[in-house]
Amino acid sequence: MENYWKYFSGDNENWGIKLITCGYEQINRNAEYPVKAHPDSHLFSWEEGRTLPDYYIIYIPTGxxxxxxxxxxxxxxxxxxIIINKEEWHRYKPHKNLGWEEYWLGFKGEYIExxxxxxxxxxxxxxxKAMGYQTDIIALFNHVLRLVGTPTKLMEKVLFGSLIQLISHFTIEDRVKINTNRHEYIVQSSIDYIxxxxxxxIDYKKMSERFNLSYSQFRLTFKKATGTSLNQFLIAxxxxxxxxxxxxxxMEIGEVANRVGINSVFYFSKLYKQKTGKSPSHDRRNQMTV
Structure with a gap:
């Protein structure tokens, strides 16, 4: 299974929230979208779009x-x-040349209403809603996915609190500010592009041309603001x-390496251990405790 999702058909409503679905996908460049393995109730085509009877949040960290x-x-x-209201027509898809990464929740209930x-x-x-790239949101999504993968009575109680915490992140004001400083604009635009x-x-020299900077000026501007080089930021x-x-x-480790744009499994494993302190296989075995 290249991606993970779960759909709920039973009565899992606790304290006024019913979780309809949650999941994670990484859609590679030029891949078919949406993935056909979803239930018919949630499949759609770009040509027709769809409406859904409940509320949904789709968060896009990359792509x-x-x-x-x-x-x-x-x-x-x-x-x-993407914050989707019930019974409202919509459609969405990643650009073919980019792909994207997505987390989602579908939910309803008296507490929500x-x-x-x-x-x-x-x-x-x-x-x-422009939330920006937020590691706490990603961590909460990952936590919810782990919880629904271990269905117990305790899980149901913990899941309620986690859902409230996660959904609440999307009720506050947009996190992305408009940068008036030129250097801030250059750096944030570069991060978004990466x-x-x-x-x-990624051709960093072409990136520098977008801002009418020399390549050396561009690298220095980015490193001064972020504390790391362009290439090290991309690797991270x-x-x-x-x-x-x-x-x-x-996914097999080799497929993961390929999906993130690193062709050598050996080089990928070396970089992974340098950045995380664990080998890819060890991190996967111990993911439940992360």
Whole structure:
């Protein structure tokens, strides 16, 4: 199984929240989308779109694509969340040349209707929320996925708290600010571009030309702001993606390396241990305790 998801048909409602589905996918460049293994109730085509009877959050840490609802069409960037209102037509897909990584939740319930809905949908419509790349959101999604993979009575109680915590992140104001400083704009735009193209080959010299900077000026600007070089930042981002793939899928290590844009399994394993302190196989075996 290259991706992980779970759909619930029974009565799992606790304290006013019913979890409909949750999951994780990493859609490679030029891959078919959506993945056909989903239930018919959640499959859709770009041509027709779909409506759903419940509320959904789709969070995109890396890659990029396009989203359209009844109010218009919007680009989806790294760190964006698609917040879907029930019974509202919509469609979305990653760009073929980028692919994307997605986490999602589908949910409903009295607690949501009473306490969360007005903050989750301030204008009562499906929309894109610019959350930015947030490791705490990713950690919470991973935690929820681990919980639903171990169904026990204790899990149900812990899951309720985790769902409230996760959904609450998406009820606050957008985290992405407009940078008025040119250097801040250059660095943030570069980070966004790297996360959009995380599995592609990136030409840093062409990136520098986008900002009318020499290559050396561009490298210095980025390193001064982030404390790391462009290439080391890309490596760290790829290892972060690889870790999520190891924890949330059962891909072979060689496939994980290929998915994150590293062709050599030996080199990938070496980088992975340097960045995480663990080998890829050891990290996968111990993921439940991470």
């Amino acid at each position: 990029g694509g396009i989203f359209e609802s009844e109010t218009g069409q919007t680009e989806v960037k790294p760190g964006d969340a 009473s306490y969360v809905l007005k903050d989750l949908f301030p204008n009562n419509i499906t929309h894109i 996360r959009q193209n995380i599995t592609n080959q 981002e790829r290892i972060g993606l690889a870790r999520r793939l190891l924890h949330n899928t059962d």
